[in-house]
Amino acid sequence: MHLKTADVAKALNVDEKTVMRWIRKDRLPAEMVSGDYQINRVDLLEWATEHGLKVDPSIYRLLDEENVALPLLSEAIEAGGIHCNVAGSDVQTVLQNVVDLLKLPPELDPEFILQVLLAREAMGTTAIGDGIAIPHVRNPLLLQLPVPQISLCFLAQPVDFGAIDGKPVQILFTITSPTVRTHLHLLSKLAYALRDGRLRQALKEPCRIDAIMAAVREIEHDIGKGAS
Numbered sequence: 001m002h003l004k005t006a007d008v009a010k011a012l013n014v015d016e017k018t019v020m021r022w023i024r025k026d027r028l029p030a031e032m033v034s035g036d037y038q039i040n041r042v043d044l045l046e047w048a049t050e051h052g053l054k055v056d057p058s059i060y061r062l063l064d065e066e067n068v069a070l071p072l073l074s075e076a077i078e079a080g081g082i083h084c085n086v087a088g089s090d091v092q093t094v095l096q097n098v099v100d101l102l103k104l105p106p107e108l109d110p111e112f113i114l115q116v117l118l119a120r121e122a123m124g125t126t127a128i129g130d131g132i133a134i135p136h137v138r139n140p141l142l143l144q145l146p147v148p149q150i151s152l153c154f155l156a157q158p159v160d161f162g163a164i165d166g167k168p169v170q171i172l173f174t175i176t177s178p179t180v181r182t183h184l185h186l187l188s189k190l191a192y193a194l195r196d197g198r199l200r201q202a203l204k205e206p207c208r209i210d211a212i213m214a215a216v217r218e219i220e221h222d223i224g225k226g227a228s
Helices: 005-012 016-025 041-050 073-080 091-101 110-123 180-194 197-203 209-222
Strands: 002-004 031-033 036-040 082-086 127-129 149-159 169-176
Touching: 002 005, 002 041, 005 016, 005 036, 005 041, 016 036, 036 041, 041 127, 041 180, 073 149, 073 169, 073 180, 073 209, 082 091, 082 209, 091 110, 091 149, 091 169, 169 180, 180 197, 180 209, 197 209
Parallel strands: 082 149
Antiparallel strands: 002 036, 031 036, 149 169
């Protein structure tokens, strides 16, 4: 799951010195292993999404030990649902209300899910700018869900998530998935879709569910129906 700085440089189409600068000055998460920096693939995709950088998808092609087909982005959003006017004036209250909307199996404690999401926010904001955040658990393997989900929530009022562009958040895509591979797949597809003007335009008119889903499906069609 870890990459060397040279691998990251190739994936982001920059030189290795730039990657080192990002690690030292721009909080690109990295661990020192035997004298060399190594970057977790999940951390890289999260950081790149937050900073508006495109990542070569080849580094996320992991072995599918379970031999399970990866879901379409539209399928995950349909599973998680689109929710309007979610209340809350601070991050904790908003995430509490988001968790209450998640379709969790009875054996999963909602309070545990909330604490995991809050812990992830404490590590660094999941806001990616332009009023959008992508809350998710740090380790997808913690949530053994039967179906991966992306819950799209439109907040009743903007909330400060500490985004790098300073804008408060009003749209949340909350990802819950059973495996690292599925998590990476959905996060990369969502990051790609959010760079597309069709989805951005649909999101400007909150809770037009048909328009949002139509935009997602059009984008999926253009990228080969979400194939990994």
